[in-house]
Amino acid sequence: MxxxxxxxxxxxxxxxxxxxxxxxxxxxxxxxxxxxxxxxxxxxxxxxxxxxxxxxxxxxxxxxxxxxxxxxxxxxxxxxxxxxxxxxxxxxxxxxxxxxxxxxxxxxxxxxxxxxxxxxxxxxxxxxxxxxxxxxxxxxxxxxxxxxxxxxxxxxxxxxxxxxxxxxxxxxxxxxxxxxxxxxxxxxxxxxxxxxxxxxxxxxxxxxxGGTSGVVAPGMLASHYAPNAAVRLDAQEVGRGEALLAFGPDEVAGAGGAVAARNLSSAGDLREAASNLFTMLQELDASGAATIAVAPVPETGLGEAINDRLRRAAAPRDSMANGQ
Incomplete structure (x- = not known):
């Protein structure tokens, strides 16, 4: 124990x-x-x-x-x-x-x-x-x-x-x-x-x-940081049976019907969003939803790192094993 x-x-x-x-x-x-x-x-x-x-x-x-x-x-x-x-x-x-x-x-x-x-x-x-x-x-x-x-x-x-x-x-x-x-x-x-x-x-x-081949540093596997649920990026609406990971003050269409919902930062603060990312993904994964719909996050500042993690979480899982 x-x-x-x-x-x-x-x-x-x-x-x-x-x-x-x-x-x-x-x-x-x-x-x-x-x-x-x-x-x-x-x-x-x-x-x-x-x-x-x-x-x-x-x-x-x-x-x-x-x-x-x-x-x-x-x-x-x-x-x-x-x-x-x-x-x-x-x-x-x-x-x-x-x-x-x-x-x-x-x-x-x-x-x-x-x-x-x-x-x-x-x-x-x-x-x-x-x-x-x-x-x-x-x-x-x-x-x-x-x-x-x-x-x-x-x-x-x-x-x-x-x-x-x-x-x-x-x-x-x-x-x-x-x-x-x-x-x-x-x-x-x-x-x-x-x-x-x-x-x-x-x-x-x-x-x-870019411009590198192979894994030369940690965190470079194509599939990484993945929940059990599938991850759908740049979601403009929430489908039936999906959980929602939102960002910013604007409501995503169908949010009221989400199995569970979290907002990385309702104020649109990228530092707050970075701090919340992994915890909220874990919470949404625990909801039992088969898919987590993720609202768009800007690519500026810390948004580049947030989107990097989200893209790896959404990548095909077989690429985690072969190091692509």
Whole structure:
């Protein structure tokens, strides 16, 4: 039976489990993560087993300082500028892997790069106490909706893990933005909790999109973040037997007949919508509706990340297994 402990009381217990090679679900500012010692191959394998995650899908190495990041990845001047502006926070950088880095190859999926992030809060405290990076993908079954509360983690992974650290609902509600520095250019691999426009402003150059083949960073599988129900995007009306995920003040036609309804932000606030996305998808999925109709969400700012998650949730489920 999984134990749930408030974050203020959990550090020693979580650290003991991590040092023993086990996994622990922890809160971050983005979503809950399933954490293990990133230098311990058997511990990292427990993450894949608990999540049912494909092993060609790399993990993020979470650090507590830029010095720890530099022990495992090569930081060039542009990367350093982004680190200074956005760490700690929801930005992951894909860096060239240092030749003698202690990160286990399961974390990098055998690639010559490593995805690195510095979280806030309990995760940072745990990493600092451990003195080594943590691998910590989202604390959910692979391909399913990411967890933003301890209760959501328990409902999904409870029988498979020993401890959930309860830090309340995560404030950002979306996974980190993933960026790769390629010489003097930047490539957006996954939109997330920091809008692309904010990164471009600091970097002084545009972010490229697309142009990658294969899975080179977390969250790139075509089908991901999926509820059990089918997801229908850009819905202008609600069909019979459907649940509704709305956005903004305008009512969607047929909303009164929805099996269940939630509004990401009745005020049209994209930050509020991002925070609510996964929780509301889980609530609508629990309604028993076969399909969740999703109203249009603007592509600007954090809307890019929200729509990215929604498109992956709506993708054919067989693409989750083959990595397309």
């Amino acid at each position: 999984v134990e749930i402990v408030k974050s203020r009381d959990a550090l020693a217990q979580a650290l003991a489990l991590i040092e023993a090679g086990d996994v622990v679900a922890i809160p971050t500012e983005t979503v809950y993560g399933l954490a293990a010692d990133a230098t311990n191959g058997r511990a990292v394998a427990r993450i894949f087993e608990a999540k049912g995650r494909p092993r060609f899908n790399p993990l993020i190495a979470h650090v507590s300082s830029s010095a720890m990041a530099e022990e495992i990845g090569e930081l060039d001047p542009l990367s350093r500028r982004l680190v200074e502006a956005f760490w700690p926070g929801p930005l992951t950088l894909v860096l060239p892997l240092k030749e003698k880095a202690s990160i286990h190859p399961l974390v990098t999926a055998g690639l010559d790069t490593v995805a690195v992030r510095m979280p806030r809060g309990f995760g940072a405290e745990l990493i600092a106490a451990l003195g080594r990076p943590l691998a910590a993908p989202s604390a959910n079954s692979s391909g399913r909706i990411s967890a933003t509360t301890a209760e959501a983690v328990e409902a999904d992974l409870g029988p498979r893990i020993p401890l959930i650290v309860d830090g309340g609902q995560t404030p950002v509600g979306l996974e980190s933005t993933i960026v790769k520095v390629e010489g003097d250019s930047l490539r957006l691999l996954r939109p997330g909790g920091i809008a692309a426009e904010e990164i471009e402003k600091v970097a002084g150059r545009p972010l490229s999109r």
